Amino acid sequence: MxxxxxxxxxxxxxxxxxxxxxxxxxxxxxxxxxxxxxxxxxxxxxxxxxxxxxxxxxxxxxxxxxxxxxxxxxxxxxxxxxxxxxxxxxxxxxxxxxxxxxxxxxxxxxxxxxxxxxxxxxxxxxxxxxxxxxxxxxxxxxxxxxxxxxxxxxxxxxxSEPLMDVAGAVSASGAAYVYAFAKALEEAGAEAGLSAAAARTLARSTVVSAAAYMGQTPAHLEDLIAQVASPGGTTRAALAVLEPALRDALAAAVAAAVRRAEELAG
Ligand SMILES: NC(=O)c1ccc[n+]([C@@H]2O[C@H](COP(=O)([O-])OP(=O)(O)OC[C@H]3O[C@@H](n4cnc5c(N)ncnc54)[C@H](OP(=O)(O)O)[C@@H]3O)[C@@H](O)[C@H]2O)c1
The missing domain is CATH 3.40.50.720 (NAD(P)-binding Rossmann-like Domain)
Known part of the structure; x- marks a missing residue:
């Protein structure tokens, strides 16, 4: 061109x-x-x-x-x-x-x-x-x-062209995973006793502000996590539950999206 x-x-x-x-x-x-x-x-x-x-x-x-x-x-x-x-x-x-x-x-x-x-x-x-x-x-x-x-x-x-299916599973579909995370965090807050309105605002604003900060800093993700999670604290207790489950769930989700892209390609 x-x-x-x-x-x-x-x-x-x-x-x-x-x-x-x-x-x-x-x-x-x-x-x-x-x-x-x-x-x-x-x-x-x-x-x-x-x-x-x-x-x-x-x-x-x-x-x-x-x-x-x-x-x-x-x-x-x-x-x-x-x-x-x-x-x-x-x-x-x-x-x-x-x-x-x-x-x-x-x-x-x-x-x-x-x-x-x-x-x-x-x-x-x-x-x-x-x-x-x-x-x-x-x-x-x-x-x-x-x-x-x-x-x-x-x-x-x-x-490599097959990597386009993987990239699509991480990126083109990925925004929906972030919205699903915010939705699950909102639901967990409400189940734990927050009003629906408070859970909604707290979950959404937390995701938005964390994503904005991540976009502005060159820091590694491990360092960003460490800024929030001090040893022996509440965040560490939550992450001990969350991180292994999230790793497995996202690996399975990306694999499912790649499989579906391959099916669509015929
Ligand atoms: N949406 C996403 O997030 C996303 C992300 C990555 C890739 N994509 C890809 O982007 C492509 C479009 O997706 P989309 O979400 O924009 O779909 P869409 O909203 O359905 O848009 C497709 C458009 O194509 C038009 N069209 C149908 N026949 C046509 C023709 N003969 N000449 C010119 N235009 C014609 C349709 O018009 P009418 O509705 O008026 O018939 C419609 O406006 C897809 O291949 C999708 O895989 C989408």
Missing amino acids: KPDSTRVLLIGAGRMGGALVSGWRRSQAFDLARLVVRAPHLNEACAEAARAGALVNPEDAALADVGAVVLCVKPQKWREVAPIYEPLLPRDAVIVSVLVGTRAADVGAGFGGRAVARVLPTTAVATASGVTSLYAPDPRAAAAARALFEPVSTVVGLD
Whole structure:
């Protein structure tokens, strides 16, 4: 991709496509006049893109100078979508696939042998604070993916495609694990006698403030734990119960998510 001269085609403006539009606009990742959005139904993401100068559902001719395609439809949909766009794109366009559990080689074959980068972003790309796993053996596709995702997320490059399933299990799914942790902490507080309102505020605020502090300090996690847990104290008593169970539960959860990604890939 020549980032300053070619168009970027976003196919699909749902939850993730919409998050990308917001993130690109906020971060001024590139001039959104170069963005073309294709979406079956006009939604708020399409309106936001149009307000920022993007072309929404233009004539096919507008796709003739697309340099990079961000494929952002459901994994179950892409095989019916690819043949619509493949004949309209320049030969040297690269495909940046956001699809979970869908191999780069399959997407490349569906788009006439074009180079493919795979990315797994989190929806926090909307506020330019996401994290994205990247697998892209082709250097042009890798450069295009980095140009699009580095302005809105921390990009972690992986050198083996199966590791994308593991990265997705840790990161793309991981925000839900944190919410589940906050929910369980809230429930434990209420069961131990706090009012529902107090348990909710204490659990959520604790998770939010601890995560914010972790994001600001270079300290090792062991040191952060030691700052809270003094020997022989109450936190140590809790961690003696929690840590082994949490390690086993997260290892099993990540393995389950990887297995499911492999099933989806077929
Ligand atoms: N959400 C996440 O956290 C996340 C994380 C990592 C990766 N992903 C991946 O991101 C992709 C999109 O997920 P999502 O959560 O954004 O799903 P979504 O909200 O269902 O969005 C998919 C969009 O694709 C549109 N679409 C369907 N057919 C189309 C066509 N022919 N041309 C253009 N657009 C078309 C749909 O439009 P209509 O609804 O109007 O039919 C819908 O807006 C998936 O492959 C998923 O694996 C998502």
